[in-house]
Amino acid sequence: MPTPSKPEYLGEPTLGQVMRRPIWILALLCAFIVAGAFAWLGQWQMGIAVRSGDQVTVDTETPRTLAEVSDLAKGVTEDAAGVVVNVSGEFVPGDTRVVAPRDNAGKTGAWVVGHLITDPPERAHLAVAIGWAPSEAAAERALVALDADPALTMPRDLQGRYMPPEGPQVPGPSDDPQMMRTMIPAHFANVWADVDAPVYSGYLVLHDDGDIPALLASADLDPIDSVSPLPPETVSWLNVFYAIEWVVFAGFAVFFWFRLTRDAWEKEHEMQELEAEAAASGADDGTEAADDADASGTRTRSE
Helix, strand or coil, rough: CCCCCCCCCCCCCHHHHHCHHHHHHHHHHHHHHHHHHHHHHHHHHHHEEEECCCCCCCCCCCCEEHHHHHCCCCCCCCCCCCCCEEEEECCCCCCCEEEEEEEEECCEEEEEEEEECCCCCCCEEEEEEEEECCCHHHHHHHHHHHCCCHHHHEEEEEEEEEEEEEECCCCCCCCCCCCCCCCCCHHHHHHHCCCCCCCCEHHHCCCCCHHHHHHHHHHCCCCCCCCCCCCCCCCCCCCCCHHHHHHHHHHHHHHHHHHHHHHHEEEEEEEEHHHHHHHHHHHHHHHHHHHHHHHHHHHHCCC
């Protein structure tokens, strides 16, 4: 059985004539306006996707005071995250905690985190990642050694990298629910003793300079890698994808107008075809009626 071919629409009106009608010209103008708006959005999206190469970058490696970098009334801002800072204060014995697992130089172990009370005028509480141990058990032994060391409470001038807080992590079924898995200073504030002043929302990764190497050696801890922040990406690929989407939407607006005009053109020809069929059917009915009348007349005369 032959497959029916797509009907060809010949004669008046042509597709071009339908497109030139005032209503469809107005619809085309509306489609151009919508497409132009989508194209502008695509250009804007691309503009924010490709960041300027001469944008101001934050110097994270020149040490500054913690008071310059962080405001106790605010969280860790983008300009403060990862900056090397200087701070003075004293560690509180008995408030040292273990955070695990933590990677250091490609190895997995645990951090020993201390509670520092900064010098006036801030006199605030700061979580300080002091050193790294190869296992939780080694970190627990280092914790006991640090808390027992009288040198821990000596006034110190410290330097380290100020980092933003990490997100919470839900413990697994076999994990100790009291074990700290991430660096959340607000969590430390809940387990420290005598927290009677503001707590810094970020934490400090301690650098091994000054007298810190001796403190680490007394507890058999390794220095923690202090990695500088990665430079910001010059291209945001998510925004590039959005820009391409806006361009596709702009093309679809014009295609939608074309599809509507073609549907209108096809509908007119289909109506013409139906009218032609109806007229032909009426003519056939009239011919049959005339033939019946002639036949009836002939029978009457014969009788």
